[in-house]
Amino acid sequence: MQYIRDLKKYYWPKAPQDAVRMLMQEPYAEVIAGGTELLVSGLKGREVNNLVDITRAGLSYVKKDKKFIKIGATTTISEIQNAPLFKDFANGVLSTAAQRFVSVQIRNVATIGGNLGAAMPSSDLAPVLMALDAKIHVCGKEIKEFAINGFYLSKRKTVMAPYEIITEIEIPVPADMDRTGCAFQKIGRTETDIAIVNGAAAITIDDAGEVKSARLALGSVAQNTIRCLEIENGLLGKKLTKKAIEAACENIAKAIDPKTDVRASAKYRGTVAKVLAARLIEEAYVKAGGKI
Amino acid sequence: MKLNLKINSETKVFDIDIRDTLIDVLRANGYTSVKHGCETGECGACTVIINGTAVNSCIYPAIKCEDAELITCEGLEKDGKLSILQEKFVEMGAIQCGYCTPGMLLSAHALLMRNPNPQLEDVKDALSGNYCRCTGYVKPVDAVMAAAKAMKGAK
Numbered sequence: 001m002q003y004i005r006d007l008k009k010y011y012w013p014k015a016p017q018d019a020v021r022m023l024m025q026e027p028y029a030e031v032i033a034g035g036t037e038l039l040v041s042g043l044k045g046r047e048v049n050n051l052v053d054i055t056r057a058g059l060s061y062v063k064k065d066k067k068f069i070k071i072g073a074t075t076t077i078s079e080i081q082n083a084p085l086f087k088d089f090a091n092g093v094l095s096t097a098a099q100r101f102v103s104v105q106i107r108n109v110a111t112i113g114g115n116l117g118a119a120m121p122s123s124d125l126a127p128v129l130m131a132l133d134a135k136i137h138v139c140g141k142e143i144k145e146f147a148i149n150g151f152y153l154s155k156r157k158t159v160m161a162p163y164e165i166i167t168e169i170e171i172p173v174p175a176d177m178d179r180t181g182c183a184f185q186k187i188g189r190t191e192t193d194i195a196i197v198n199g200a201a202a203i204t205i206d207d208a209g210e211v212k213s214a215r216l217a218l219g220s221v222a223q224n225t226i227r228c229l230e231i232e233n234g235l236l237g238k239k240l241t242k243k244a245i246e247a248a249c250e251n252i253a254k255a256i257d258p259k260t261d262v263r264a265s266a267k268y269r270g271t272v273a274k275v276l277a278a279r280l281i282e283e284a285y286v287k288a289g290g291k292i
Numbered sequence: 293m294k295l296n297l298k299i300n301s302e303t304k305v306f307d308i309d310i311r312d313t314l315i316d317v318l319r320a321n322g323y324t325s326v327k328h329g330c331e332t333g334e335c336g337a338c339t340v341i342i343n344g345t346a347v348n349s350c351i352y353p354a355i356k357c358e359d360a361e362l363i364t365c366e367g368l369e370k371d372g373k374l375s376i377l378q379e380k381f382v383e384m385g386a387i388q389c390g391y392c393t394p395g396m397l398l399s400a401h402a403l404l405m406r407n408p409n410p411q412l413e414d415v416k417d418a419l420s421g422n423y424c425r426c427t428g429y430v431k432p433v434d435a436v437m438a439a440a441k442a443m444k445g446a447k
Binding site: 002003004005007008009010032035036039040051053055078099102103104105106108109191192 | 312339347353355402420422
């Protein structure tokens with residue numbers, strides 16, 4: 001089976017700037033990394049004559065310094081899952097999310113940049129990166145930096161122009177690492193299936209056990225992955241109890257807009273989202289050192 | 293166009309169309325252990341090993357394999373003798389119709405190349421992308437665990 005009927009040229013740029021130039025110059029050009037999205041459902045009837053493969057453009061790496069962790073866009077999900085760095089960092093949430101990411105065969109070729117750029121609301125990585133307050137570096141006519149919260153416009157839509165590519169994901173190392181707890185959870189038909197609802201939380205507490213900062217992100221419950229700002233604000237300055245968490249999550253229906261699909265009904269997603277949000281907050285709070 | 297690669301330790305040059313998926317190139321050149329299944333990267337029947345990692349060849353552009361090293365099920369046996377992993381699949385009844393077996397073997401082989409002492413959870417994870425519609429999963433998982441043990445003994 002020919003995966004793209006009208007394909008005529010396949011490019012291997014050596015640097016991100018070369019890739020962008022090819023995408024701008026060639027008509028009907030599309031970027032490809034692992035191809036697991038593009039070859040299955042990514043084209044949607046669009047005519048494509050040129051593919052620009054960025055997997056040899058020097059964007060496969062994981063680096064850490066005192067302030068940031070930097071992940072190159074074409075780093076595969078397996079590489080993230082197996083990187084020793086992510087086993088410990090932020091309670092291992094990124095590693096855990098990567099391990100729940102479909103099958104080994106897909107993880108071995110799918111890339112973090114591809115997953116974020118595909119902009120599907122069920123991404124397992126997006127809520128984790130939102131909870132960790134990551135930034136997305138994009139190369140176009142110039143280099144730009146976007147906070148991941150705000151990067152998505154709707155399903156399959158990001159703020160990027162068609163010729164722009166993701167080059168790097170930058171995660172700030174929390175200053176108060178010892179008092180920060182992170183959690184990732186996912187409800188699906190099986191461990192590794194596409195999520196019915198997924199989410200992540202990062203909570204920092206002070207000496208008294210009161211919440212200093214909180215981030216909660218949920219996937220598969222709206223047009224794209226969302227931050228739940230109202231719930232976050234409801235936690236600030238509080239010592240958490242089961243009741244306090246429940247109260248903060250009470251109005252979650254206002255934050256989400258779940259849809260019905262083959263995996264679950266909108267109503268079920270709404271019910272599950274509330275439970276999952278509470279579980280995420282509790283897990284992150286306890287991991288931060290809080291007592292419930 | 294020409295595609296240069298190494299497959300089952302042999303250097304090969306294949307004639308390919310720029311639009312070919314890897315599975316079609318492999319089957320057209322006699323590597324028929326690689327099976328068409330779902331065609332969407334879910335069932336794992338088309339699994340091959342590329343540069344040491346298991347990949348779904350049905351959603352992989354053949355052109356990406358330039359200079360790569362591939363292993364298919366044809367490469368597991370040596371001089372007409374089955375590998376330990378294959379023997380364990382036979383011995384423990386991990387095969388029924390056999391359609392998913394080449395993919396399962398390669399997923400397991402890739403795991404054992406990387407991790408010769410896998411835990412049960414590692415094996416389950418390694419086979420999570422290979423669907424079987426008849427035998428089930430208990431016997432294949434047992435067979436991989438037994439193969440890991442036997443391979444340690446063989447060394």
